[in-house]
Amino acid sequence: MHQLYTFLVAIHIFAAIIGVGPALVFNRILKTAGNMHELKSAHKIIGKLNPLSSIGFGLLVITGLLMGLMNPSLFKTVWYVAALGLFIILGIYSAFTIEPKMKSMLNISEAHVGENIPQEYIQLLNKKAPHDWVQNALLITIFILMVFKPW
Numbered sequence: 579m580h581q582l583y584t585f586l587v588a589i590h591i592f593a594a595i596i597g598v599g600p601a602l603v604f605n606r607i608l609k610t611a612g613n614m615h616e617l618k619s620a621h622k623i624i625g626k627l628n629p630l631s632s633i634g635f636g637l638l639v640i641t642g643l644l645m646g647l648m649n650p651s652l653f654k655t656v657w658y659v660a661a662l663g664l665f666i667i668l669g670i671y672s673a674f675t676i677e678p679k680m681k682s683m684l685n686i687s688e689a690h691v692g693e694n695i696p697q698e699y700i701q702l703l704n705k706k707a708p709h710d711w712v713q714n715a716l717l718i719t720i721f722i723l724m725v726f727k728p729w
């Protein structure tokens with residue numbers, strides 16, 4: 579039982595690396611593009627990394643809940659319940675703010691002909707920035723809750 583729990587912690591940490599790692603750098607990758615050619619490559623890289631990141635987030639919540647089932651006293655701790663709540667908020671927040679913008683940006687980059695990045699795209703990227711901050715703040719808060727496990 580103890581070994582299974584440790585195994586779940588290991589999978590959980592691995593899932594955090596493949597889930598959170600790419601999510602934290604997507605914006606950086608887009609911002610490094612100086613022209614349409616680079617931007618299209620940036621979207622291609624993100625398109626390849628995104629499914630991996632989603633698997634990581636899925637594994638995070640599955641292993642987190644399994645650990646809760648194995649040790650139900652976790653549901654009485656503030657850090658565990660808060661992390662679960664923040665994780666759900668994070669999923670809903672990203673789905674309604676970041677993902678639609680990313681979709682529109684991808685569509686613009688695919689449809690645009692020419693080497694200059696269109697203004698419409700830059701505006702969307704700038705509009706997305708505050709939402710990225712909120713997303714990253716939520717991720718880092720959950721991470722801190724995981725490591726320090728307060729209350």
Ligand code: HEM
Pocket residue numbers: 587590591594598638639641642643645646652658661662665717720721724725
């Ligand atoms: C952004 C999301 C998350 C990240 C980055 C993350 C990261 C981590 C890390 C690094 C640890 C190891 C901490 C340590 O042992 O010192 C951990 C442990 C743990 N996490 Fe998460 N986690 C996340 C989401 C969740 C969620 C949503 C749940 C609950 C459903 C959860 C439940 C747990 C549990 C139960 C442990 C094991 C605590 C223990 O017994 O030592 N995690 N997490």
